[in-house]
Amino acid sequence: MAAAHAETQHHTTTGIDNRKLLMWIFLASECLFFGSLISTYLIFRGDSIVGPLPADLLDIPLTSTSTFVLLMSSLTMVLAVFGAQHNRLGLMKGMLLATIVLGLVFLGFQVYEFRHFAHLGLNLGTNQFGASFYLLTGIHGTHVGVGVLYLASLLVASARRNGLGKEAALHVDIAGLYWHFVDIVWIVIFTLIYLIP
């Protein structure tokens, strides 16, 4: 008889790996998480009694650049998954590294932006814009940070002697789901906060 555990790992009712299914359902939950934060932002739009207001602060060219960086990281992530699935481990590692670097650059932009806004007088307690903007983008940034740690862990693990094992493709694939999700959320945030005045 086959080992029960191996059975549970590889043979599932739907054929989808348990861990991948877990990530999909978790992301459904995350949709409502960000949905609530974004709703809060929209509800308070225009409700700030004192400045600085979004129009005084938001620097669209700057944030477009960081958005572009994050978008590119999705591309490198796709390539990392491709590498993992086709057993091209060099490509996988390189692209994981690239994704991590792009994620860090995005975070760098965000740190700069936060410091700049604070310098111009926008703090958490300044007005409704400050509160809802910092909470929403801050939590998104935290998600990017967690993603960077996640990918870095995979990269470190793949450098070990026995690598990620035969499940490398699966691990990278699941991490990719997370990464793309966080990326898509940013597109929504960028559109709603920066592009639609």
Place this chain on the structure above:
Amino acid sequence: MATAVGTVGHTHEESTVWKWLTTVDHKKIGVLYLVTGFAFFLIGGIEAVLIRTQLAVPNGTVLDAGLYNQLFTMHALTMIFLAIMPMGAAFFNYFIPLHIGARDVAFPRLNALSYWVLLSGGLILTSSFLFGEAPDGGWFAYAPLTDETFSPNKGLDFYTVGLVVAGLASLMSSLNFAVTIINMRAPGMTMMRLPVYMWMTFVVAFLLILSLPVITVALLQLYFDRNFGTHFFTPGTGGDPILWQHLFWVFGHPEVYVLILPSMGIVSEVLPVMSRKPLFGYTAIVMAGAAIGVLGFGVWSHHMYTTGLGTVPQYVFSASTMAIGVPTGVKVFNWLGTMYGGNIRMTTATYYSIGFIALFTIGGISGVMHASPPVDGQHQDSYFIVAHIHYVLFGGAIMGIFSGLFYWFPKMTGRLLDETWGKIGFWFLFVGMNLTFFPMHFLGLAGMPRRIYTYDADLGWDTWNFVATIGVYILVVGILLFMLNVFMTLRKPATAGDDPWGGATLEWATSSPPPEHNFDVVPVVRDRDPLWYNRDHNIPMPERPAHLHIHMPPPSYFPLVLGIGILLIGVGALSSLAITALGVVVAYYAVWGWALEPTE
């Protein structure tokens, strides 16, 4: 010599404790949840007894106003998040794999982690009493009462942090259960052959997965309001107290179904077996459960009629609230239809199930009454609402859990609880419950507001308040009888046998209690009531193979360590950044250990 003996005994004892601390077996974890949930049920009960003792007579002096506020707030939080939900999760844990024919849940270590995190959340919330600073803003913590001006002590920070931590636990276990039910079913166990209990579990998992993130955001915002100077819910820079109510109830209403659906599932298992007849209208009851799940997200504003929603929203939410009564009614008829014409065995489990139907129906009817905004204008914030919530929560959720306890106790321990004492206990609970809560309908209609710590003598409320308090003491006797029953039964030999009730579902096809791997041979399912089908078609139980080569996941201490890390992060959020940082380090270490630990 004496020391040596002592040492041996000591080591032995420690190893049992260690086993429980590191277990990843869903059955052991289920027992942990059950014991924890019951302990919190007792704590919540003591709080309730204090509240009722204070209200027994006009101008009571047992409690002062401040303590009273803490007690009613903690009573609700404890009962909802730390008693009913964990006891529900206990049965989920124990019976999901057994019902679907699996060896364990999809993620055994995550399952253990969920328990430790839940316990952490419970400890954080309850420890607030030690500082004399328990939350006191009601379980729904309406703004602006929760603002620092009105709640200057740490009470509401215990509330936000405790609930976020407990919510994290529920989220993890719900994800785990959803994946398990989708992906770990035995051959032949299609979705439409799942026991109704599994369907209700499945709906509950999704309700939690989709509603917990909303309350988490609200709690974060409240935490920021209180600690970092934002004004999400207070007027300061233009915040909105009503926003809190929306976020809270978008979670809060699905949450009440999280509390009731497990018990509906239990009743749907108990009644067919005790009536010796398949469930009447399986598809209808499953669809009704799913419909309740979906509609449950569209009725939250019925808690907010009196905030001035406007006419159209009031119509819409009134209509959707009344609509949700329909699938609920469908279920009641299904249970009645199941019993109708059946050869009913009147066991204690049957008593509790029938009690559930009767009492829950009363609560459902008062619910539909305040689905109407003008009527609700009279009921809101009066004892009528308190009557409603206790008919659905005690009469519904708790009665269902007791039915499950009597039904499954033999499976979990190999021993049948005493039926005579069980029935006597039932009558104490049933009579006590009605004596306590039915008069609250009258009190509410006579204008008694909820959440007042005392009242004057000439308001016409004395009699029924006194009756209600007598009811609580009868309830206490009922609970004590149940505990006595459990202790006495556990001292007797395990003679219940594998299948004392002639059950239909797979858990009765294995030993009592089941072995760690649940089934020697993974069963094949041919029907909705697999064991009855096999019995009627003379299909013998599969033979036990001479050699079992079943590898179960080994115990692990990383869930416990990660749980401690999360506890530290929570404690840090209430005290100092240094503790949070320590928690993050511990958690990060645990995650790495977890990832690298061999699971074969």
